[in-house]
Amino acid sequence: xxxxxxxxxxxxxxxxxxxxxxxxxxxxxxxxxxxxxxxxxxxxxxxxxxxxxxxxxxxxxxxxxxxxxxxxxxxxxxxxxxxxxxxxxxxxxxxxxxxxxxxxxxxxxxxxxxxxxxxxxxxx
Amino acid sequence: xxxxxxxxxxxxxxxxxxxxxxxxxxxxxxxxxxxxxxxxxxxxxxxxxxxxxxxxxxxxxxxxxxxxxxxxxxxxxxxxxxxxxxxxxxxxxxxxxxxxxxxxxxxxxxxxxxxxxxxxxxxxxxxxxxxxxxxxxxxxxxxxxxx
Numbered sequence: 455x456x457x458x459x460x461x462x463x464x465x466x467x468x469x470x471x472x473x474x475x476x477x478x479x480x481x482x483x484x485x486x487x488x489x490x491x492x493x494x495x496x497x498x499x500x501x502x503x504x505x506x507x508x509x510x511x512x513x514x515x516x517x518x519x520x521x522x523x524x525x526x527x528x529x530x531x532x533x534x535x536x537x538x539x540x541x542x543x544x545x546x547x548x549x550x551x552x553x554x555x556x557x558x559x560x561x562x563x564x565x566x567x568x569x570x571x572x573x574x575x576x577x578x
Numbered sequence: 579x580x581x582x583x584x585x586x587x588x589x590x591x592x593x594x595x596x597x598x599x600x601x602x603x604x605x606x607x608x609x610x611x612x613x614x615x616x617x618x619x620x621x622x623x624x625x626x627x628x629x630x631x632x633x634x635x636x637x638x639x640x641x642x643x644x645x646x647x648x649x650x651x652x653x654x655x656x657x658x659x660x661x662x663x664x665x666x667x668x669x670x671x672x673x674x675x676x677x678x679x680x681x682x683x684x685x686x687x688x689x690x691x692x693x694x695x696x697x698x699x700x701x702x703x704x705x706x707x708x709x710x711x712x713x714x715x716x717x718x719x720x721x722x723x724x725x
Binding site: 473475476477509511512513515516519520522523526540544547548549550552553554 | 632691699
């Protein structure tokens with residue numbers, strides 16, 4: 455699966471594209487792992503930019519759940535942004551809106567995590 | 579209109595019990611559904627259900643499931659102003675009736691969230707009806723959406 459990751463200060467934006475289904479979930483997990491490893495208190499914070507994710511199945515939700523638990527154990531911060539309606543719907547059905555902090559846009563997500571990162575984001 | 583699996587239905591697609599095959603099934607469903615006039619939103623709902631049903635077979639169906647193809651068919655019905663699409667899936671895996679599986683606990687927080695059971699929840703949420711029978715050592719699942 456395609457990723458378009460970038461960094462704004464201590465905020466790392468992980469941006470997968472396409473379908474997160476049973477065929478791609480393991481790749482998604484492996485590609486997400488390095489960002490999670492550095493996501494802890496005083497280190498990186500992670501935004502999952504889902505603007506290019508067109509579909510997610512239960513196995514993708516499972517990867518996200520385990521990622522959130524890992525980050526919480528590390529006292530880090532991870533949020534999700536810009537979900538397409540079909541993805542947001544499955545989030546709501548599975549009550550993942552109680553598991554993950556979600557923001558309608560990437561800018562709001564970056565702003566929630568760091569004012570310094572927001573300044574870098576706004577500077578382009 | 580019921581989603582009880584009928585005794586005979588035409589298998590239109592056969593796939594190996596392999597995650598690499600599920601996208602082929604998804605593409606087939608989209609093309610076939612569009613050709614038969616199934617609304618886009620209903621195709622998406624069936625796609626969610628099929629992905630979870632196939633994943634159950636591949637991950638939990640055992641050696642029997644992996645040794646035989648999974649058969650899939652799509653049937654469109656119109657009855658008294660109500661239209662329905664029924665996705666039929668047949669597999670040779672361990673007997674499993676998703677209509678009788680216990681409902682998973684729905685998390686109210688990250689601490690309460692548990693992996694597992696999400697697929698069944700997704701299927702129940704997107705399908706209008708789900709039917710199941712076990713015939714000739716095969717599971718037969720019928721997933722209905724209406725419009």
